[in-house]
Amino acid sequence: MARPTLDVGEHGKIGYAWSKPKDGSPPRCRAYALYRFNDGTTAKRERWGKDEDEARRALLKYFRSLKGADDKITRASTFEKIAEAWLKKVYRKEKYTTYVKHRSTIRNQVIPAIGKLRLHECRPSRIQRLLDDLREQGYSSSVRASARQVMQGVFQFAILNELMDRRDNPTLDLDRIPRDDKKQIAAFDKDELREFMEAVDADRYMKHSVVPSVLRILFGTGCRIGEALAIRWCDLNLTENKIKVTHPVFGDRTLPPHSVWINGNVVHGEHGLIRHNGKTDTSEGVLYLPSSIYTMLLVRVPEGVPGDQPVFAAADGGYLRPNNLFRSIDRLSKRLGREEFSSRWGRKTVSTWLRESGRAEDIPRQLRHSNSSTAEKHYTARIPSAAAGDAIDRLLTSDDAP
Secondary structure (H helix, E strand, C coil): CCCCCCCCCCECCCEEEEECCCCCCCCEEEEEEEEECCCCCEEEEEEEECCHHHHHHHHHHHHHHHHHHHHHCCCCCEHHHHHHHHHHHHHHHCCHHHHHHHHHHHHHHHHHHHCCCEHHHCCHHHHHHHHHHHHHCCCCHHHHHHHHHHHHHHHHHHHHCCCCCHHHCCCCCCCCCCCCCCCCCCCCCHHHHHHHHHHHHHCHHHCCCCHHHHHHHHHHHCCCHHHHHHCEHHHEECCCCCEEEEECCCEEEEECCCEEEECCEEEEECCEEEEECCCCCCCCEEEECCHHHHHHHHCCCCCCCCCCCECCECCCCCECCHHHHHHHHHHHHHHCCCCCCCCCHHHHHHHHHHHHCCCHHHHHHHHCCCCCHHHHHHHCCCCCCHHHHHHHHHHHCCCCCC
């Protein structure tokens, strides 16, 4: 018999599950239930507590906040109140990382300036002044564009909820935001890469740092920093035989010998670091490891460590923070006199080298592009390219190597 449909604003039966943290701290209880939102969609939500009582109270408090948010906004509501309701919609509809980014922009750049204004007080001149003030405060064009984007989202939300007329949208005629001059993303050739990595290894601050190994992963695979930090030992096949692995979202995969399965990305979320399933829907992929990267990883394999522990683990065994790596790389590049360098050079170098090696067709598959027609053609099979791995191996191997 089919389950009865929940009414809008109603939650289903609350269930409980217990989880025992790996760090030995006391078990925690998770309360969960289905909830039907004001737009008619139904989704499961959960909250945690030290016992069933506490978890249940937290979940019911969350449901009460959802039930009242959209109902209470009116034409007299402040921008801050309507923005809160819009963020709840973003939370339900978009990826978690999108929600976190928009929430940060709303709270840090927008609310301090116009949060207490009523809708009819949010005139184009005030919105433009906010963006101009952000520029004078030294914020980049991308931050200002994000601020405009979230304001457009909030006002569109108000229009759809009949809180204002479309013609009154104050973001329609704002000045264009010119893009800042960005660092030129360049690529190393084989000799330049060897010299650069020699300089990295010789840097006194890098002797006991994870940065050189992470950089080698970037140049050896073309992955992003967050993807490199998300690699777990169970995502690697350092054996000489094919192995089968399973992922709760991506399903079963067969990893060829000397390969890595890129299936996650580490970012900073609302409650700290999280590992999600990738920056885009096409971010997942199996890549061959160049021989030097394979050897580097092989000698790092620890004994008695769970397979789900990250390869580049923090002191507590968890994931390293990407922002810390970015700062370390930025300081390193300045010490080496390469201020123009960024971690994105890894992807550019891999792409350029594959093209010059006659393997241009492998670039979308190796970099797992999300918006390329060539990528769409190659992503169908999802088969890693051994030829691409061989080509990158030549990039990383000295000409006089045995």
